[in-house]
Amino acid sequence: MSSESLGSGTGLVPIIDFEPFLTGSNKQAVADEILKSLKAVGFVQLINHGVPQEKVDEMFRWSKSFFSLPLETKQLAPHPPSGTHHRGYSAPGREKVLQHVYDKEKVEAMRLNVPDVKESFEVGREDDKIMPNIWLPDGVLPGFKQACLDFYWTCDITKFRILGALALGLGLDENYFESSHKVGDNQLRLLHYPSLPEQSLKNGEAARIGQHSDFGSITMLFQDAVGGLEVEDPNNPGEFKAVPSVENALVVNAGDFLMRWSNDLIRSTIHRVQAPPGSSKDGATPERYSIPYDFDTVVECLPGTYSDVRPKRYEPISASEYILQRLAATY
Ligand SMILES: O=C(O)CCC(=O)C(=O)O
Numbered sequence: 001m002s003s004e005s006l007g008s009g010t011g012l013v014p015i016i017d018f019e020p021f022l023t024g025s026n027k028q029a030v031a032d033e034i035l036k037s038l039k040a041v042g043f044v045q046l047i048n049h050g051v052p053q054e055k056v057d058e059m060f061r062w063s064k065s066f067f068s069l070p071l072e073t074k075q076l077a078p079h080p081p082s083g084t085h086h087r088g089y090s091a092p093g094r095e096k097v098l099q100h101v102y103d104k105e106k107v108e109a110m111r112l113n114v115p116d117v118k119e120s121f122e123v124g125r126e127d128d129k130i131m132p133n134i135w136l137p138d139g140v141l142p143g144f145k146q147a148c149l150d151f152y153w154t155c156d157i158t159k160f161r162i163l164g165a166l167a168l169g170l171g172l173d174e175n176y177f178e179s180s181h182k183v184g185d186n187q188l189r190l191l192h193y194p195s196l197p198e199q200s201l202k203n204g205e206a207a208r209i210g211q212h213s214d215f216g217s218i219t220m221l222f223q224d225a226v227g228g229l230e231v232e233d234p235n236n237p238g239e240f241k242a243v244p245s246v247e248n249a250l251v252v253n254a255g256d257f258l259m260r261w262s263n264d265l266i267r268s269t270i271h272r273v274q275a276p277p278g279s280s281k282d283g284a285t286p287e288r289y290s291i292p293y294d295f296d297t298v299v300e301c302l303p304g305t306y307s308d309v310r311p312k313r314y315e316p317i318s319a320s321e322y323i324l325q326r327l328a329a330t331y
């Protein structure tokens, strides 16, 4: 089956109008199209996705204000040295996204050889005890914290609509995924890829974000007009195709957890960010901003396994929280 036949748009990733799902006028058809494209390419672009455009624009403005601060100021909200507390600010080159490389020395060598030239700021829910948020000190960039948290919860609403569509597409009850995504252990990331010599990206001396798949169930991604996001063509492994920037669209992609959960029916497709072709000026590729929002899933006692006489023994726990607790216990 060719993915070209799905939705509209000329690229590999179909563009689907989410409105008939949101209004209820044609829920099943939209759900079916979304699932079809998650199965074929693992990605879809949604227009009329329900996240108010003024809120998206506002978040991009805050992101630009934050990343325009001097490095020393951004470092006042530092990402801890350990990758397991994924919050706060990471300076360019700090994070190296890799596909299944876990050896510390190997990661370090790859980071030094081909740094990911991006800076990021990670936010979770404010009452997360395991991975508390890391903010700038009070009085530095007032309003930024509130804007991040507001946007976090705005995206959480759309998350449930997308999960509803996914469930309907799979022939399940629309709220099938609700209990597993209720806690809201999601991750909002502000990303900034500074301008850099196009040549260094082309000859592999530097990367923006190296090829990888996402870990969670689903990622929602807002990208600016610059472009550069690419997905691996499922029909031609090793070949990457652009996910063009479509005005006011939301990119949605499946992660490894959903692929596994769906018994590989849905694809968690490898993607990366490169220099968008033809966009360079005087040999420099333009800067890019994007805002990914990853959904985390919660595991809890299955219906039918607990009752008044046999109460739940375990509190719901998010997949990431569980892994971190186990990791922490090994030290
Ligand atoms: O900036 C982008 O468009 C891609 C970001 C991404 O793939 C990620 O954060 O996992």
Ligand SMILES: [Fe+2]
Residues within 6 Å of the ligand: 212, 213, 214, 271
């Ligand atoms: Fe990603």
